[in-house]
Amino acid sequence: KQEVTQIPAALSVPEGENLVLNCSFTDSAIYNLQWFRQDPGKGLTSLLLIQSSQREQTSGRLNASLDKSSGRSTLYIAASQPGDSATYLCAPTGTYKYIFGTGTRLKVLA
Amino acid sequence: DAGITQSPRHKVTETGTPVTLRCHQTENHRYMYWYRQDPGHGLRLIHYSYGVKDTDKGEVSDGYSVSRSKTEDFLLTLESATSSQTSVYFCAISEGGGAYEQYFGPGTRLTVT
Numbered sequence: 001k002q003e004v005t006q007i008p009a010a011l012s013v014p015e016g017e018n019l020v021l022n023c024s025f026t027d028s029a030i031y032n033l034q035w036f037r038q039d040p041g042k043g044l045t046s047l048l049l050i051q052s053s054q055r056e057q058t059s060g061r062l063n064a065s066l067d068k069s070s071g072r073s074t075l076y077i078a079a080s081q082p083g084d085s086a087t088y089l090c091a092p093t094g095t096y097k098y099i100f101g102t103g104t105r106l107k108v109l110a
Numbered sequence: 111d112a113g114i115t116q117s118p119r120h121k122v123t124e125t126g127t128p129v130t131l132r133c134h135q136t137e138n139h140r141y142m143y144w145y146r147q148d149p150g151h152g153l154r155l156i157h158y159s160y161g162v163k164d165t166d167k168g169e170v171s172d173g174y175s176v177s178r179s180k181t182e183d184f185l186l187t188l189e190s191a192t193s194s195q196t197s198v199y200f201c202a203i204s205e206g207g208g209a210y211e212q213y214f215g216p217g218t219r220l221t222v223t
Binding site: 030031032034036042043044045046049051089091093094095096097098100101102103 | 141143150151152153155158160168200202207208209210211212213214215216217
């Protein structure tokens, strides 16, 4: 059974810092890995999808990497802003299922 | 944003009553999912559908049933609601399962008293 862990559970940083969020998973037989953000009281918004054949995917200030063999993915956020404050979730995918971690709650202080 | 709507957005119901939540998509995606989100448990899959009339169970399916009679609609039914089913319910869609991005609806907050 796939288990997903996200560390740290919560993070508070001053505006402008570069930061790294970590995601680890126990079963390396995945299709892809998707990163989401969730604002309080809202649904999940897709940030990036890394295909299993890729090592990295970039979107604006976000860069996600994937190392299937070690069961790890990282989400790098450059020059953090208060608007980045949210919960970030990762989800490695199987044939039809997405298994979610419990997320990292990020607060960026102005 | 993907065209996914959920109704109702909020509902309060009493223990023992049946409840149906609706998910509607305009993207013509094949896969549709129902999750519940609870503090300390994250997102857990209840049921999913891989086509019209094709559904399967997720990890927390007890007490829930689903139906999909049209590509665009996926219904989640609580046959007899219990307080343990108080949660936020999210619908999601994917073009072709785990090989594709998944998109989420805005959620339904259900309270069972």
